[in-house]
Amino acid sequence: MKVGFVGLGIMGWPMAENLVQAGYDLTVHNRxxxxxxxxxxxxxxxxxxxxKEVAESSDVVITMLPGPPEVEEVFLGEGGLIxxxxxxxxxxxxxxxxxxxxxxxxxxxREQGASALDAPVSGGDVGAREGTLSIMVGGxxxxxxxxxxxFEAMGKTITHVGPSGAxxxxxxxxxxxxxxxxxxxxxxxxxxxxxxxxPEKILDVLSGGLAGNRVMEVKREKFLSRSFEPGxxxxxxxxxxxxxLESGREYGVALPATALVEQFFGxxxxxxxxxxxxxxxxxxxxxxxxx
Amino acid sequence: MKVGFVGLGIMGWPMAENLVQAGYDLTVHNRxxxxxxxxxxxxxxxxxxxxKEVAESSDVVITMLPGPPEVEEVFLGEGGLIxxxxxxxxxxxxxxxxxxxxxxxxxxxREQGASALDAPVSGGDVGAREGTLSIMVGGxxxxxxxxxxxFEAMGKTITHVGPSGAxxxxxxxxxxxxxxxxxxxxxxxxxxxxxxxxPEKILDVLSGGLAGNRVMEVKREKFLSRSFEPGxxxxxxxxxxxxxLESGREYGVALPATALVEQFFGxxxxxxxxxxxxxxxxxxxxxxxxx
Numbered sequence: 001m002k003v004g005f006v007g008l009g010i011m012g013w014p015m016a017e018n019l020v021q022a023g024y025d026l027t028v029h030n031r032x033x034x035x036x037x038x039x040x041x042x043x044x045x046x047x048x049x050x051x052k053e054v055a056e057s058s059d060v061v062i063t064m065l066p067g068p069p070e071v072e073e074v075f076l077g078e079g080g081l082i083x084x085x086x087x088x089x090x091x092x093x094x095x096x097x098x099x100x101x102x103x104x105x106x107x108x109x110r111e112q113g114a115s116a117l118d119a120p121v122s123g124g125d126v127g128a129r130e131g132t133l134s135i136m137v138g139g140x141x142x143x144x145x146x147x148x149x150x151f152e153a154m155g156k157t158i159t160h161v162g163p164s165g166a167x168x169x170x171x172x173x174x175x176x177x178x179x180x181x182x183x184x185x186x187x188x189x190x191x192x193x194x195x196x197x198x199p200e201k202i203l204d205v206l207s208g209g210l211a212g213n214r215v216m217e218v219k220r221e222k223f224l225s226r227s228f229e230p231g232x233x234x235x236x237x238x239x240x241x242x243x244x245l246e247s248g249r250e251y252g253v254a255l256p257a258t259a260l261v262e263q264f265f266g267x268x269x270x271x272x273x274x275x276x277x278x279x280x281x282x283x284x285x286x287x288x289x290x291x
Numbered sequence: 292m293k294v295g296f297v298g299l300g301i302m303g304w305p306m307a308e309n310l311v312q313a314g315y316d317l318t319v320h321n322r323x324x325x326x327x328x329x330x331x332x333x334x335x336x337x338x339x340x341x342x343k344e345v346a347e348s349s350d351v352v353i354t355m356l357p358g359p360p361e362v363e364e365v366f367l368g369e370g371g372l373i374x375x376x377x378x379x380x381x382x383x384x385x386x387x388x389x390x391x392x393x394x395x396x397x398x399x400x401r402e403q404g405a406s407a408l409d410a411p412v413s414g415g416d417v418g419a420r421e422g423t424l425s426i427m428v429g430g431x432x433x434x435x436x437x438x439x440x441x442f443e444a445m446g447k448t449i450t451h452v453g454p455s456g457a458x459x460x461x462x463x464x465x466x467x468x469x470x471x472x473x474x475x476x477x478x479x480x481x482x483x484x485x486x487x488x489x490p491e492k493i494l495d496v497l498s499g500g501l502a503g504n505r506v507m508e509v510k511r512e513k514f515l516s517r518s519f520e521p522g523x524x525x526x527x528x529x530x531x532x533x534x535x536l537e538s539g540r541e542y543g544v545a546l547p548a549t550a551l552v553e554q555f556f557g558x559x560x561x562x563x564x565x566x567x568x569x570x571x572x573x574x575x576x577x578x579x580x581x582x
Binding site for chain 2: 175
C-alpha cells in the first residue's frame with residue numbers, strides 16, 4: 001500500500017515516522033518544503049511538490065494540518081488532494097477540524113469515486129511520538145477497516161464513532177471537557193489557595209472522589225510549580241473551542257461554559273501567553289483575584 | 292467517650308448509626324423531635340431536647356445540618372451548643388457550610404476553652420451508609436487526632452487539610468470541580484448528540500483520555516437513560532456553589548464559570564427540577580438547544 005502524508009509539524013512528523021517504521025512506503029509533502037526534504041532524507045520517504053502529487057502517487061493519503069483553513073486548502077484548493085485522487089483513493093484527515101468541513105469534503109471526495117475519513121486524535125505530541133494516540137474516526141465502516149492498520153501504527157485506542165464528521169464532533173466534545181476541567185481545577189485551586197489551603201492538599205483530596213479527573217493528574221506538576229511549558233498550547237485549544245462553538249451554532253446548540261472558557265483562552269493569548277500549556281488558564285483566573 | 296450528635300437527616304442518621312455500631316455512647320438531638328425519638332428507640336441512644344443539652348452531656352459533639360443558617364443557629368443561637376460546651380468539649384461540624392462561619396465558630400468556641408473542627412464530607416448518602424465518606428478537616432492537629440477514631444467510624448479517606456475553615460474551603464473547591472465536570476459532560480453530550488454521535492460512544496472515547504473524569508463514570512447511566520433520581524440533589528449542589536461564591540467574595544477571588552453554573556442550577560430549580568440529581572444539568576443544557 002502506498003501512503004501519502006501531508007503536514008509534517010509537531011504532530012505529523014512523528015506520526016509519519018511511525019508509519020515508516022511500520023514498513024509503509026511513504027510520499028510526503030509539507031508547506032515548508034525544507035522540512036519535507038529533511039524528513040525524506042532521514043527516513044527514505046519520497047518527496048512530492050503538492051498535495052495533488054501526493055494523491056496521484058498514493059492509495060491512501062493522511063493529512064495532519066493546523067486547522068480548517070489549511071484543511072480546506074489542501075483538500076479543495078488549487079493543486080489540492082481532490083485533483084490528484086483517483087477512484088479508490090482514501091483520503092484521511094487527522095487534523096482537528098470542523099465537522100461541517102469534514103462532511104463537505106467527504107461529499108466532494110465521494111462524487112469522485114474516492115473515499116474520505118475524518119480521524120482527529122488526542123494524546124498530544126507525546127502520544128504522537130510514542131504511537132499511543134487516541135483516534136476517533138468518522139466515515140464508512142469499510143473505509144475505517146481499510147485504514148485500521150495505518151491507525152494502529154500511530155495510535156492505541158481507535159474508535160469508529162459514526163458517519164463522516166462524527167470524528168470531529170467527538171474531538172470537539174473532548175476539547176470541551178478538557179477545557180472545562182482545566183477551568184474547574186483552576187477556580188478550585190485559586191479559591192483554595194486564597195482560602196489558606198495548600199494546593200497539593202486540594203488536589204490530593206479532590207482526586208479521590210467525584211471531583212477526580214485526568215487533568216488534575218496529568219497537569220498536577222504544572223499546576224503546582226506554576227510553570228507552563230507546553231504540552232498542548234493554549235492557543236491551539238482556543239482554536240479547538242472555536243470549532244466546537246461553530247459546530248454548536250450549526251447544530252443549534254448553546255455551549256455557554258465553553259464560550260466563557262474560549263474567551264478566557266483568548267484573554268490568555270492577548271496577554272502573550274498563548275504559547276503556554278493550556279493549563280496556564282490557572283494564571284488567567286489568578287489574574288482576576290485581588291492580591 | 293460520650294458523643295453527641297445533632298442533625299439526623301439523610302446524611303446524619305446513617306453517620307450516627309455507624310458511631311453507635313462502633314460502640315460509642317450517643318446522645319442525639321434533631322429539630323424534628325420525632326426523628327430523634329425513632330433513632331433513640333432503634334439504637335438505644337440518649338435523647339436531648341436542645342443542642343445545649345447535647346453539649347452538656349458529651350465530650351465530643353458532631354453536627355450534620357443543611358447549611359450555614361442552621362449551623363449558626365445550632366452553635367451560636369439560644370440553647371445552642373456554645374451554651375452547653377465546657378472546657379475540653381470538642382465541637383465538630385460536618386455540614387457543608389461556609390469557611391467564614393467555621394472560623395467565626397472556632398473563635399467563639401476557643402474563647403470558652405473548648406475546641407472546634409470543621410469536617411465536611413463527600414460521598415453522599417451512599418458513602419454515609421457504608422461508612423466510606425471522604426472527610427476534609429480544618430482545625431488544630433491535636434483536635435484532629437482526638438477526633439480521628441470517630442471519623443474512622445464514618446469515613447474512609449480522612450485528611451487534615453489546614454486550620455479552621457480549611458475543611459470548608461476544600462469542600463467548596465470540590466463542589467466547584469464536580470459542578471463544572473457535570474456542565475462539561477452535559478455540553479459535550481448535547482453537542483455530540485445533535486452532531487449525530489451516540490452518547491455512549493462519546494463517553495467511551497472521552498473517558499480514555501485527558502477528558503476522563505469520575506462524573507462521567509459515576510453518572511454514566513443517568514446521562515444515558517436521562518432519568519435523574521438523586522443521588523446528590525441539584526438544589527443542594529446549588530447551595531454549595533453559593534457558599535463557594537460567597538467565599539470567593541470574601542477572599543477576593545472571581546469564579547466566573549462557577550457563577551455561571553450556579554445560575555444554571557438555579558434555572559433548573561426554577562423549572563421545578565431542583566430535587567433531581569445534580570447531573571440533571573444535562574436537561575437544562577438541552578433546553579437551550581433548538582429541537
